Amino acid sequence: MKAELRELETATAIGHRMQHPGRVRPMELGDIPAVSSLFSKIFRKRDIEPSGDLRQYLEAVFFGSPLYSPEHGSIVYDDGTIASAILALPMEFSIHGRHTVGKLLCAFMSDGKAGAVGAACLARTMRSARQDMCFSDNSSPVSADHWVAGGGVVLPIQSLEWQRSFRPATSSAIRASRQFPALGSKLVLGVLGAFDRVLRWRRPSVKPTPASGCMTKVIGAGEFLGCARPMMERFSVRPVWSTEEFDWLVAIAGRNQGLGEVHFRQVTADGRAIGVFLFLGRANRTATVLNVLCQPGREFEVTAEMFACLDREGYAQATGAAQPFLMNAISRQRWLTFRHRGYFCMVTRHGDLKDAALRNDLYIGGLASESWSRLLTDF
DSSP states (O other): OOOOOTTHHHHHHHHHHSOOOSEEEEOOGGGHHHHHHHHHHHHSOOOSOOOHHHHHHHHHHHHOSTTOOGGGSOEEEESSSEEEEEEEEEEEEEETTEEEEEEEEEEEEEOGGGGHHHHHHHHHHTSGGGOSOEEEEEEOHHHHHHHHHTTOEEETGGGEEEEEESSHHHHHHHHHTTTOGGGGSHHHHHHHHHHHHHHHHHOGGGSOOOOTTEEEEEOOHHHHHHHHHHHTTTSSEEEOOOHHHHHHHHHHHTTOTTTOEEEEEEEEETTEEEEEEEEEEOTTSEEEEEEEEEOTTOHHHHHHHHHHHHHHTTOSEEEEEOOGGGHHHHTTOSSEEEEEOOEEEEEOSOHHHHHHHHTTOBOOOGGGTTTTOGGGTOO
């Protein structure tokens, strides 16, 4: 999540000059009310009592993972009050064959001068010399600068989001409804749907061309995982996705009803699985693609069939995070755009991990990110 730390440079300087009356410690269940209030104030600009739904969600996400332990979880600066915190989610990765629990940073929060010293202390714990693997896929420019100052790297391709429109008028209204909610009403989208039918008839390029000889079928979570694991082996750095962790991630992603239900699809050619993809979808609206994987060399077929499948299922548009190994294939699509969605940043004390990141020899994103989180869309 983009951290709104407008005074972090000043806070760091203050932190060096002042004595620290408090301490950095793991976040505890009893901190959730204070952290919920801090989240609402910093990210939603609402200095009011947060909802019980937000508190329950923070507990489920940041204390519910099967990988959770205090050493791999969220941290706060405690000086009698909590005015600064980092929300972190543990995720297990394979790094050149060794298993490491990394941290996904989901929010870095500090409340003005009261949290200045705490923000500086928390920021220092994120320096590369202290971290096996720590990353964020949605950092603000200020935060990205501090990641780099702390020895980290920014990955530019993973910082992009692609969007493919299947029904352009409806897609435009859905995007505009973020500022003008009335444009997302059923009545407006129904009228625009009629316009899109004419447009698709007059402009055949709007419709994705399916991959010749390929088919898509609905599968379950277990079959998806069974296909995905070997398809990720081409990357030196990749999620481990134990069955327990994967099932938990799918369940927690499924709680984001604003993005829709969780769907799994398999792409086959000559009766063999050549790719899989996982997405959250709202009928007639948006398919949020979390993960796309394929056998090496089948990128064009799998992405073409994926877009054709989502079009056939009636979605107005599809979005997803960019991945270097798919860029060439995805960029061939018509009616597709890219936008900067937030900086993908990483810090690590391991040289081989940093080298793999710089060479794009890693697979991170989708479920192994916060793309599914309600903290981005709700509350």
